[in-house]
Amino acid sequence: MTPFQRPVSAIWWLKKRAYFFFILRELTSVFIAMYLVLLLLLLQRLSAGPGPYAAYLRFLATPGMFAFHAVALAAALYHTLTSMSFLPNIIVVRFGEFRLPAIAYAVGSYSGWIVISVLIFWIVVLR
């Protein structure tokens, strides 16, 4: 008797909420990669002189680029927040029998995030 092998649907990732959010998380990387390309182009334009740099800034100020950056920011936030939520299961910190609770990871990672963001804001905007 031949066992029956069930086929895997091409839309398997739409069949469960958890699968959908997994694929969504994978897709956030595409937006982050595209943002990095824009950032590299910015450096390249900067090295090309004031003219090309100003033209590139005008391009970045177009509505389409503004919308893209809004989506890329949302993607980066989603990727970051989910990554932070995974930390307690990946990096296990023990003191003897005691295991560091998830809340300690959340406090540590969010505090670090805020401190670094404030520092960057100070360097880029306030200084």
Place this chain on the structure above:
Amino acid sequence: MRVATPRISLEIQRYRPEQEQEPILQAYEVEYHEDWVVLDAINHIKDHMDGSLSYRWSCRMGVCGSCGMMINGEPKLSCATFLRDYYPASIRVEPLANFPIERDLVIVLDDFMEKLTKVKPWILRDQEKPLSEGEYRQTPAELARYNQFTLCINCMLCYSACPVYALDPHFIGPAAIALAHRYNLDSRDQGGKWRQQVLSSEEGIWACTYVGTCSVVCPAHVDPAGAIQQAKLTTTLDWFRDVLLPWSGR
């Protein structure tokens, strides 16, 4: 006047290779009891309505890991899934996803058994010490490192929830990797280098994309997804140590 006992409908997937080309759903209506689990209803069907129904079960108390089934599309132990959580709606019962179906609710589990033995989930020693030297002793802290991963009951719900295993059946899979990790963390074990060959292979830990559903469905709270990511971290740190400190003699 006698009040009629409420009833609940179960749609059970049947596959009898001698009479069906592919699985079909068959509906059964059974008495509804608040304290019945899905396995009770299936046992009732088997004993009183249709003796031809095939399925696996043993302990009826969430320990043996035999009665895993897809219940309304979710991998669950049928002995730990109450009818009251679904009543009055009907319940669809299918064999565990991602495995070939032998008959009705019985899956072919040869692939899992093969993978399980591949990771050598037992204590490996380079050399056993003589009995006269006594047992291998462990501190509570050493036990705590791996204790969570000893709780696996090999129910295979994690394989059923894993889309990576569905798409790539060569993937060693959550339970086998979690058990390998359990022994790698055991202070009495010296077999990490043997298991590493399997864990670091293409079908091992790096095939996992951390969907995380294996840990969600695990009835024993083993967290196999966590075990796989921890194994990735350990492997990466070991690699860096080998490259940067080759004299460390790991």
